Amino acid sequence: MLIILGNGRYTDSGTLASVAWVCASGWLLTSAWHRFFKARRWNRHGNDWRLPAMALLVIGPLQAVSWEISARLFLKQRGVMVDQFASELALGCTLMLVWTICYMLAAALRRASRLEAEALRLEILAKDAELRALQSQVNPHFFFNSLNSVRALMYEDVDNAANMVDQLASLMRYTLMSTFNGCVPLQQEMDAVRAYLAIEQIRFEERLRMHIEIEPGMAQVTIPPMTVQNLVENAVKYGVERRTDGSEIRIVVRQSASDALIEVANQGALLVNSGSTRIGIGNARKRLALAKGEQSSLDLSEQDGWVRATLRFPLAA
Numbered sequence: 001m002l003i004i005l006g007n008g009r010y011t012d013s014g015t016l017a018s019v020a021w022v023c024a025s026g027w028l029l030t031s032a033w034h035r036f037f038k039a040r041r042w043n044r045h046g047n048d049w050r051l052p053a054m055a056l057l058v059i060g061p062l063q064a065v066s067w068e069i070s071a072r073l074f075l076k077q078r079g080v081m082v083d084q085f086a087s088e089l090a091l092g093c094t095l096m097l098v099w100t101i102c103y104m105l106a107a108a109l110r111r112a113s114r115l116e117a118e119a120l121r122l123e124i125l126a127k128d129a130e131l132r133a134l135q136s137q138v139n140p141h142f143f144f145n146s147l148n149s150v151r152a153l154m155y156e157d158v159d160n161a162a163n164m165v166d167q168l169a170s171l172m173r174y175t176l177m178s179t180f181n182g183c184v185p186l187q188q189e190m191d192a193v194r195a196y197l198a199i200e201q202i203r204f205e206e207r208l209r210m211h212i213e214i215e216p217g218m219a220q221v222t223i224p225p226m227t228v229q230n231l232v233e234n235a236v237k238y239g240v241e242r243r244t245d246g247s248e249i250r251i252v253v254r255q256s257a258s259d260a261l262i263e264v265a266n267q268g269a270l271l272v273n274s275g276s277t278r279i280g281i282g283n284a285r286k287r288l289a290l291a292k293g294e295q296s297s298l299d300l301s302e303q304d305g306w307v308r309a310t311l312r313f314p315l316a317a
Contacts, residue, residue: 033055209247268305
């Protein structure tokens with residue numbers, strides 16, 4: 001840009017000095033302006049009308065005055081040129097307003113990004129807290145039933161009662177270790193299930209029969225802790241306990257397309273008015289959805305004299 005003098009000529013040294021002055025003053029003004037409104041905490045929580053107002057009323061005119069000083073110092077301009085100063089004032093106000101608006105937009109984008117990150121962090125914390133709360137509901141229910149089993153046998157067979165206590169200790173160890181884990185390998189869960197069934201088999205003897213089938217490669221699939229055990233517990237309670245001839249408990253784990261499929265089945269029928277609140281099943285559904293996503297499912301069905309609890313979730317989850 002050429003800066004024209006009153007006689008239509010310009011000097012290279014004067015022009016370069018004027019340009020340097022203008023650039024330096026613009027940088028100093030914007031830096032001081034930036035420090036000022038940050039120190040005052042303007043625009044901290046949202047777009048603040050004071051920023052564009054100050055840019056128009058204060059910073060823009062100061063920039064125009066700086067240009068006028070430059071013209072007098074380096075370009076040897078004399079007198080007051082109203083039209084030129086008006087143009088400089090309009091240009092200075094426009095530049096400072098544009099700079100301020102660009103800063104406000106950039107700050108708004110950063111603020112939105114921080115809020116999104118914070119919302120995601122809070123969502124993860126809330127999800128984790130809900131999962132812990134649901135898991136804490138499972139453990140007392142499970143141990144209450146297990147202690148009842150020990151109590152039922154205590155006066156009948158001391159050796160088997162002691163064996164049940166050992167199995168219960170193993171289960172307690174597993175439960176305490178898995179409390180801080182959102183998911184555990186299926187192999188660990190099945191070890192806990194076998195310990196539980198060993199306790200119940202001492203109690204029910206031949207009335208409780210087991211069949212466990214795990215497809216190769218599925219033992220390391222992760223699931224929320226105590227999920228399968230909760231389904232097995234229901235199968236014992238509503239299958240074995242309610243039938244004089246007992247029931248077989250079948251546990252099948254396999255892959256179905258891209259999903260993991262875990263089925264716990266017992267002989268019997270779905271009881272509509274059994275007095276059960278089905279808290280355990282509802283709890284398991286929520287824990288599964290939180291840990292494995294909304295595509296997971298837990299369904300109860302009855303077919304050919306068997307009640308099946310079918311747990312399905314994506315293997316990639």
